[in-house]
Amino acid sequence: MVLSFRDKIILAPMVRVGTLPMRLLALDYGADIVYCEELVDIKMLQCRRVVNEVLQTVDYIAPTERVIFQTCEREKDQVVFQMGTADPERALAVAKLIENDVAAIDINMGCPKEYSTKGGMGAALLSNPEKIEKILKTLVNGISKPVTCKIRILPTLKETVDLVKIIERTGVAAIAVHGRKKEERQQHPVHCDFIKAIAEAVSIPVIANGGSQELIREFHDIEAFRSVTAASAVMIARAAMWNPSVFRREGLLPLEDVMRDYIRHAVIYNNHYTNTKYCLCQMMRDQLESPLGRKLHGTQSTLDICEVFEMTSFYESCQLSQEARKVSIHVNVQETVETENDNEENHDLIQMPVRFERKDYLPQITPKMFLLEWCRKETLPQPVYHTVQRSLDKFFRSVVTVNEKKYCSTLWDKSKKLAEQAAAIVCLRTLGLPEGKLGEEESNLVRKRKRVITEESVNMSGQQGGEQVKKRLHDNENVDD
Known part of the structure; x- marks a missing residue:
């Protein structure tokens, strides 16, 4: 056209x-x-x-x-x-x-x-x-x-x-x-x-x-x-x-009818409530001091706006519909992933459905650091990560190769770093090695990290020293990643 x-x-x-x-x-x-x-x-x-x-x-x-x-x-x-x-x-x-x-x-x-x-x-x-x-x-x-x-x-x-x-x-x-x-x-x-x-x-x-x-x-x-x-x-x-x-x-239509028509589109397309509120206020202009205008002025969310205009049931039905679509899409994606996994030509690929949740792990410690430390101890080549991004939703999945074997999570992650950590977890769990989770018995890596932090904290004082400790920890994390 x-x-x-x-x-x-x-x-x-x-x-x-x-x-x-x-x-x-x-x-x-x-x-x-x-x-x-x-x-x-x-x-x-x-x-x-x-x-x-x-x-x-x-x-x-x-x-x-x-x-x-x-x-x-x-x-x-x-x-x-x-x-x-x-x-x-x-x-x-x-x-x-x-x-x-x-x-x-x-x-x-x-x-x-x-x-x-x-x-x-x-x-x-x-x-x-x-x-x-x-x-x-x-x-x-x-x-x-x-x-x-x-x-x-x-x-x-x-x-x-x-x-x-x-x-x-x-x-x-x-x-x-x-x-x-x-x-x-x-x-x-x-x-x-x-x-x-x-x-x-x-x-x-x-x-x-x-x-x-x-x-x-x-x-x-x-x-x-x-x-x-x-x-x-x-x-x-x-x-x-x-x-x-x-x-x-x-x-022209009555202004309140127009505003409700606008709100319907705003809810359907998840428009940010501040933008929705701004547009509605522009429509009301000299009526902002009216009872309806005062109620609109006090809103703090899309749901609040819908309540003012007696559209709560419409808002709730849209939310339910969107959640249902999310679940359906997630199921379809998982089926696609499982099909991809079933067709995987490399039969040596070891897979588990795991994710890396930062809150479940010790501070400044990651599964990738544990895996790298173990490879060094066993005089093996360091882990090699191969990460791909899915075009459907831009999520990532990583395969880590250790000692000529490949490990991967079946779940896709929103960032490359998270996908690599998940792959490291699969490898560590397969090998029966610690991964740095809270509650695990303290390992040599954890003790070494604590010692480095303690020694540098003692040797450095003031704001500059604190910043250097943070930088050292950041550098260490990047090296291990």
Whole structure:
């Protein structure tokens, strides 16, 4: 499906509002296209793509395990990924990472906020047409999906039209124009005359943006804004944030009904409660001092929010459904693992269903350290770990080779280190050796470690000495790992 930007009504990208629940709600109410909130290229390049089978979403997850971008099949052909960038190659790398999960890629060249402009992104690009041209051409030539951009107007109409003509020549599919200058804010009038002149000067679709504050209150106002700007499409931000049912051709819905519709999406997709609360507060605006607004203000979780809106049973049923899917997925994964194990060609592989739980072991002691110590004592080569990562859920499993025999846990772990410790445990238990668990008889390794700690604690004093002890222990742990 090729995304068209003519005769469309679009949900604008807004920080904290352009998340999946709000985008889906806008589509439910009649939006043709939805943009995600602006995401910075460097942050996206650190993410890994994960198929979330419980929520039936595709999640891009940061190293901190925070979900940076989330999408689903429902919006795949209608969602535009908006990026903050100042570098063509980084922009292309992100676009290639994300293009199969979205309908188009957009470059934000209109954000006037410092977090964006200080990195040369957003409105900072408006004064650098050469860089704009290079970024857009790199994307247009490098990916298969449509590329768009969003700008603000420049100080004069001529400068703005000249820039837009440069952008048109890059081959972009459309250009969104926020009809304000970079120093202007929503309280300033939108320059409809600039948008109209731009629309008449180029052949590509122009998307008019900036009419929420003074022009757009309900659906019929959208067409009036498009008419006065001569634009191909209209992008709505604040009016959609205040009441997403502005997209309904039949007219606005009561605000509480809209809020409940939004909460349903937020619960289904495990939206973080702080974001859910923020969006609901934006909808209530001048009603935050009402009894309902005060109750909302006091919520501390998604369940609290559902209780305020009398949706507790819906929340509980969603939780039960998600837990059931988790159990089903876990069973399927275990069956896959067992099948893999049954087909294992290496019949010397010794396996047990074990995990390494840090709380069950002595401080500063790990099974890998015990295994290494034993190999040294027996003058054997040190253990060799071979670890693989499963594409299904990015979990790890490790096989350790000791004295030409292989040992492995049948369970997969969330990190490489945990998987290696589990493999070491299987080997130690098979050989009948201590592994460092609490309650085991004290071993030579434990006594040696205690002696090292005691001696270094006596020889070192003050904060610096304490830090050196910690560093020594850390170094020892890394060597043994």
